[in-house]
Amino acid sequence: MSTIVTAEDGKAESSVASDAPLVPTMKVVTDACSRFRVLIVGRAGVGKSSLINVAFGTKQAAVSEFHRGVSSIDEEIISPENDRFVLHDSEGYEPGEVNNFTKLKDFIEKRTSEADVGKRLHAIWLCIATPYAGGRVFETGDEKIFDLDLHSVPVVIVFTKYDELIAWEEGELMKGTVRLDGAAVVKKAKERAAKTYKTVYVPQLKTIFKGKGIPPHAHVSVKLGYESTLQSLIQLTLKSMQFGDSSPAPNRFNVRSLFQRRSNQEQEPSSDDSVSLNQALIVGAAAQRVDIDSKITASIDVGRKKYWRGLASGAQFLGKTLEPCLQALHSDIVAVWNFSNVGAYLETTVFKGNVSKVVQDLADPETPNPNDALMSVAPKVPAAMGAVAAFAHPAAVVVAPVIVGVVFAKWVYGIYRATPGIIRCLMGYIVDLTIVMQRLFWLTHPADSAPLTKEKVDSTLEEYDNSNEKMEVHNRIVRFVSDAGIFRGMGKDRIFEEVVALIRAHSPPPQVSVPF
Numbered sequence: 343m344s345t346i347v348t349a350e351d352g353k354a355e356s357s358v359a360s361d362a363p364l365v366p367t368m369k370v371v372t373d374a375c376s377r378f379r380v381l382i383v384g385r386a387g388v389g390k391s392s393l394i395n396v397a398f399g400t401k402q403a404a405v406s407e408f409h410r411g412v413s414s415i416d417e418e419i420i421s422p423e424n425d426r427f428v429l430h431d432s433e434g435y436e437p438g439e440v441n442n443f444t445k446l447k448d449f450i451e452k453r454t455s456e457a458d459v460g461k462r463l464h465a466i467w468l469c470i471a472t473p474y475a476g477g478r479v480f481e482t483g484d485e486k487i488f489d490l491d492l493h494s495v496p497v498v499i500v501f502t503k504y505d506e507l508i509a510w511e512e513g514e515l516m517k518g519t520v521r522l523d524g525a526a527v528v529k530k531a532k533e534r535a536a537k538t539y540k541t542v543y544v545p546q547l548k549t550i551f552k553g554k555g556i557p558p559h560a561h562v563s564v565k566l567g568y569e570s571t572l573q574s575l576i577q578l579t580l581k582s583m584q585f586g587d588s589s590p591a592p593n594r595f596n597v598r599s600l601f602q603r604r605s606n607q608e609q610e611p612s613s614d615d616s617v618s619l620n621q622a623l624i625v626g627a628a629a630q631r632v633d634i635d636s637k638i639t640a641s642i643d644v645g646r647k648k649y650w651r652g653l654a655s656g657a658q659f660l661g662k663t664l665e666p667c668l669q670a671l672h673s674d675i676v677a678v679w680n681f682s683n684v685g686a687y688l689e690t691t692v693f694k695g696n697v698s699k700v701v702q703d704l705a706d707p708e709t710p711n712p713n714d715a716l717m718s719v720a721p722k723v724p725a726a727m728g729a730v731a732a733f734a735h736p737a738a739v740v741v742a743p744v745i746v747g748v749v750f751a752k753w754v755y756g757i758y759r760a761t762p763g764i765i766r767c768l769m770g771y772i773v774d775l776t777i778v779m780q781r782l783f784w785l786t787h788p789a790d791s792a793p794l795t796k797e798k799v800d801s802t803l804e805e806y807d808n809s810n811e812k813m814e815v816h817n818r819i820v821r822f823v824s825d826a827g828i829f830r831g832m833g834k835d836r837i838f839e840e841v842v843a844l845i846r847a848h849s850p851p852p853q854v855s856v857p858f
Contacts, residue, residue: 359757361663364670367644368624368677375460375621377425378629381415381453383432383446383487384469389502389564390431393469396564396789397572398424399631399682415449423682427629430463443483447490454493463495464622465579472501472561474510474538479546488557496582499559500575501543505568507561508535558582566788573633580623580636619647628680634783638849641678641776642842649674653768653837659758665750667758668694671772679779681786684794691750693799697778698751700807701770704816705753706763762823769819769837773844777815778806780849815844 382390395401400421419429430453432446453463468487473479487497511531515522522530539561547556560578562571627633627640645651649658649670659667676688687693753767781802782794806812822840 359663360661361666364658364666366670366673366677367647367649368674371619371621371624371644375625377428377460378622378626379428379462379464381430381432381450381463381466382469383466388469388471390469392564393500393502393562394429397576397630397632398427399786400424415445424629424631424680426625426680443486450490450492454495459621464626465583466495466497467500468497469500469502472504472507474507479543480550485550496579497557498579498582499557501559501561503563504561504571505563505565507538508532511535569632569787576630576633576636580626583623583626584620619643628678631786634780634850637678637783638776638845641675642845644674644678645772646838650772650841651835651838654760654765656758656760662758664754664756664758668698668754668771672697672775675772675775675779679783681782681794684796684799687796687799695749696803697771697775698754699749700774700803700812701767702751702753704763704766704770704819706761765837766819766823769841770816772841773815774806774812776845777811777848778803781806811848815848818844
């Protein structure tokens with residue numbers, strides 16, 4: 343329990359509220375499924391390690407170091423740069439090698455039938471170097487993996503080194519009689535490569551899988567300028583997991599619909615059970631580090647599950663002090679973005695306090711600072727600390743920031759109430775933090791960018807705090823909350839919908855389909 347101190351006439355007045363921590367939804371998800379589990383299959387030299395390094399944001403040296411100790415396909419390869427995914431390597435499986443295929447078969451059948459979602463295999467990437475100069479799409483035996491009992495675990499065919507097909511097309515163009523400048527050659531080569539993929543490779547797949555349907559497939563390159571191919575691979579993998587097998591799914595899909603299955607009570611803001619999260623999908627979105635829209639969508643659906651819903655009704659926060667409410671909101675957002683190097687700093691009270699100050703302009707003007715009242719009755723620091731001990735439980739939220747270095751904004755020091763100011767601040771906190779996460783994400787791209795640091799995090803937050811974008815977001819929130827109708831039951835959670843709309847309005851346009 344906490345003691346809340348008001349600022350009226352410098353007197354301490356207490357009201358009892360719970361400051362017990364709230365369990366973040368992402369903790370529930372990761373307790374059930376801590377890592378995204380991928381099996382990567384393919385011959386040596388097709389670029390498997392490079393693909394994993396870029397897609398999951400790990401370092402080449404680290405992955406190579408882990409590979410040296412791998413003795414079997416059962417060995418879990420976990421990178422210290424990203425503990426949200428675990429890799430299994432097929433040990434350079436080659437068609438025709440009976441022993442290796444038997445090991446592969448046994449592993450897949452065991453891991454795909456696991457009852458524990460955390461131990462289950464979530465996706466298989468079958469990596470094949472993109473053929474060119476008349477090369478075959480599949481070698482004999484490549485398709486045998488699709489004959490196994492996969493228990494709804496998708497196998498995605500990944501054509502690696504797509505840039506080499508484009509380079510080959512460039513070479514062919516240079517041999518021609520028509521002279522083109524460099525930019526024109528590159529443009530034409532990309533067009534020819536795309537046509538070759540569509541008119542040569544896809545028909546070969548149709549022949550191989552005649553009567554079965556073509557499995558999900560993507561072409562990728564880890565070279566700079568091909569980031570969209572990796573984004574498409576991630577989206578295709580998550581889509582295939584949603585559909586539950588390796589069979590064809592609709593060519594066009596929206597990644598924003600991937601992560602949840604809603605019941606008919608979807609719009610009821612007070613229900614935790616109205617959305618059933620696919621835990622492996624959420625963890626997969628957190629583990630990958632190339633597709634921003636998958637992260638935004640996963641973050642929204644984690645919020646939809648519990649803490650972003652019913653902000654005006656007090657469905658989750660009634661009777662709570664605001665600090666644990668912020669802790670839950672904050673942890674759920676940060677966990678999905680899964681930044682290396684600065685992950686621990688993003689969870690510190692200092693950073694949370696800094697974010698809360700970005701939102702302070704949305705608070706009610708009369709919001710009291712309990713520490714001001716405390717200091718008014720305690721002129722000296724020792725006396726002030728004694729007053730804190732007298733008024734509150736040791737875990738109370740009324741300790742003076744100027745003394746202990748915890749600098750939350752004034753609005754945080756209070757009990758949740760469905761007032762316009764508190765609703766504005768909670769909305770602003772969710773949207774502002776999400777936008778800052780997006781800005782940090784772009785600082786990590788391209789893949790060889792310098793790692794994030796505490797200083798970069800702080801400067802990014804400060805830049806947003808002083809930006810026109812923040813002004814636009816906050817002005818829209820103020821206009822929205824001024825509509826008293828949001829506090830009346832209307833069958834829909836209008837506040838949640840507005841939070842999502844604001845995030846989408848300040849996010850990059852998504853890749854809405856896999857074009858092949």
